[in-house]
Structures are given as structure tokens and as C-alpha cells.
Amino acid sequence: MSSAIEIENVSKQYRLGLVSTGTIAHDLNRWWTMNVLRKEDPYLKIGETNDRSTKGESEYVWALKDINFSVEEGDVIGIIGKNGAGKSTLLKLLSRVTTPTTGEIRVRGRIASLLEVGTGFHPEMTGRENIYLNGAIMGMTKAEISRKLDEIVDFSGCERYIDTPVKRYSSGMTVRLGFAIAAHLEPEILIVDEVLAVGDAEFQKKAIGKMKDVSQGGGRTVLFVSHNMAAVKSLCKTGVLLENGMVKEKGDVDSIVAHYLKGNNEVANHKCWAEPEIKKDGFELLEIGIRKCDADYADVMRVDDDLQLVVRYHVTQHYNQLHLTFHFKNEQGQKIFSCSGAGRCYPLEHEEGVYEQIMSIPANFLNWGSYFVDLYVVKDGSRAFVIEDDIISFTLGNRKMALGSWMGKEPGDVTPIFEFNENKL
DSSP states (O other): OOEEEEEEEEEEEEETTSSTTSSHHHHHHHHIIIIISOOOOGGGGOOEEOOTTSOOSOSEEEEEEEEEEEEETTOEEEEEOSTTSSHHHHHHHHTTSSOOSEEEEEEOSOEEEEOSTTTTOOTTSBHHHHHHHHHHHTTOOHHHHHHHHHHHHHHHTOGGGTTSBGGGSOHHHHHHHHHHHHHHSOOSEEEEOGGGGGSOHHHHHHHHHHHHIIIIITOOEEEEEOSOHHHHHHHOSEEEEEETTEEEEEEEHHHHHHHHHHTTOSSTTEEEOSSOSEEETTEEEEEEEEEETTSOTTSOEETTSOEEEEEEEEEOSOBSSEEEEEEEEOTTSOEEEEEEOBTTTBOSOBOSEEEEEEEEEOTTSBOSEEEEEEEEEEETTSSEEEEEEEEEEEEEEOOOOOTTOOOOOOSSSBOOOOOOOOOOO
């Protein structure tokens, strides 16, 4: 099977805070070196890895660095990674919205992209006119677009507003129409960014079903970026994990998702730093972990163990209000529940000092399997100023059961044991 996309040594460099290189001197230096002296671009030799969590020393940053992989025709690729990993930049390069600084991208086939809300739409034109505009950009004739028009409008669910200027559409309506156009105008390659998250649950399910039809029924290639691991695993066969602008791993989607969610921690359920890696606005995280009640973090944890989530942190300033919230997620990245100690274990007001917070999780509450925890730190009633996705993960083994009584894993992530009373009437 031939390749639909080939990416060779692709890198993309940006100068932080500026468009182009920012000064005439930089531009002239670049032009003189490359066009007169016939030497390499001098600014390719500088720049730092795209790690958004550190300040860095250089004003140049590599949003992508040395990307190499190919996509076979008919393959469905899930591109995953944390915010700032380079996922959207890669899709923009593939969609030819921007060009790579170095390297080469070879694409065989017509591309339809859904990158950001409203991309490719003229706000003053109606939905109907934008359908014809997008089709013309893709090289389709008016007759070809007209044959697909009713199907596109029906799928989008925007029939009542199809002759209304797009600038009056909500973000959800814009995404609905944009996806319907991209999926129905028969592209050989369909590229979809995280924008589906704007749509409601019904439309997300509908869109994923359509992408399955496009790939399986039509044999077309799909590149899909999402933070919804359940959607990635249900749709994609292959996964590409990006980290700091580089390809960390490529392979079977199940193993890639597991690697992404677990991270590179030797003991995934415990992190402790001599020098805090997470510091912001007077908050420093010193330690976080989940363990059996009063046990060691390395001990095996089971469903029927009482658990403790332990957090230790340093406050270097006074807060009128400060609280920590935790989101628990299952193996597919779906959030099961959230919890916070605000108003339960300590007052919201914090003076300078070191604090330890311990949250108890009763035995037989979570089903056996793997789970992941997001940390949110909120101050003064505003939004979270520290957000750490998948900061720890942990695995629970099955409870001890009598021989011959095991009937397999119960459905669901939460399986509490309730008290039942039965009386013969």
C-alpha cells in the first residue's frame, strides 16, 4: 500500500512574540546569508526545545523538531500529546496553512481540514455560499458540490440557518457545518483538530461515526487530534505521541495512549521533588501520591484496600482563598468524578508555610483497572492557576475472592458495595 503522507525531517521554528524575525536587520542577515553567500539559514542553528513550562534562554523556539513518519493510504492516525506539544502546528503544516522551516512534506490526494472554529469560512457569506466556496477551493465543480449539498446540510443540522451569514452562527453551529463540509466533499485525506470538543455530545458521536465511515467504507486517510482518549481509541488504529515538538513514540494506538497517560514515571502513583518542578504565583508542589492507607507507595493496591491521596505543598505568600481539586479519570481518559478538600479539611485562607493534605478513598469504591489524576489549584475564587493533567496514575488489582466465585470484571469504573437487606414476606 502506498503512502498518503510522507514527512521527512520537518521542523518549524518561531521567534517568540514576533511575526517573521521581527527586525529588518534579522531579515537582511537571513537574506544575505542564504541568497548571496549561499549558506544555511543562520537562525536554524539557534533555538530551544518547545517546553512551555520553562522560561528558556533563547527567543527562538522549535515548535516542531525533526519530525519523521509516514501515513499509509486508508490509515487512521491519532495524534496525541499535552497542550503545546506541537499537534496543531503539525496539522497546519500538513494542511499547508503554513510552511515548514526545514524538511519536506509529500501529500498524495486532496486534503480537507477542520482546524480551528471558522477556519476557511467567509463570515459575510451564508452557510450555503461557504459550502460552494470550500468545495471550489478543494477543486470540485459546482455540479459535484450541488450533488452533496443536501447531504451536507442535513448532517450539519443547520438547515434553518443555511442562508444566514456565518458570522451569526454560534461556535457549535460553525463546527457542525465545517465538519459536514470537510467530511462530505470526498477528500482523500481528512484532517480534524480538537475543534470537535466544541460540539455537543450528540454531534461528537455523529462526527466520529462519520470519520469511521470515511476511513473504513471509503478507504480514505484520517488524521485526528483529540484529548479525548476514548474517541482516539475507538476511531484510530495507529497513534503518534508528540512531546515538546518531537515524536516521542509511534505505534499501536492502545500502547501509545497507555504510554501518554502513564508518562515516564518509574512509580507512576508517586512524585516527590527535592526542588519543586511545579511553581507558580506563590504555590510550590513538593509531593503528590496515592497509596494504601499508611503504607508504602510501592505496595500493590487492590480494590478492597482503603486508599489515601497525599499532597504536600509550600505556600510562599498569603492567600485569602486557596484550594486543591482533583479529577479522576479512567483508562480512556474519561473523567469519573472530581473532589476537593475545600471547607472539609482546612480553611480556605492560607498563610505562608508547608501544608499536607490527605484525602481518604474508601475500599471497594473504584473498580479494578488503571486510573489517572488531574490537579487543579484555585485561588481567591478565580479560575485554576495551576493545572496539571495526569500528574499521577495508579492501578488497582482485583479484590480477593473465593475460588470459583469470580465472574469477570464488573461494568463501570465505580463499583461501591452497598448494604442490602432481604426479608421473606
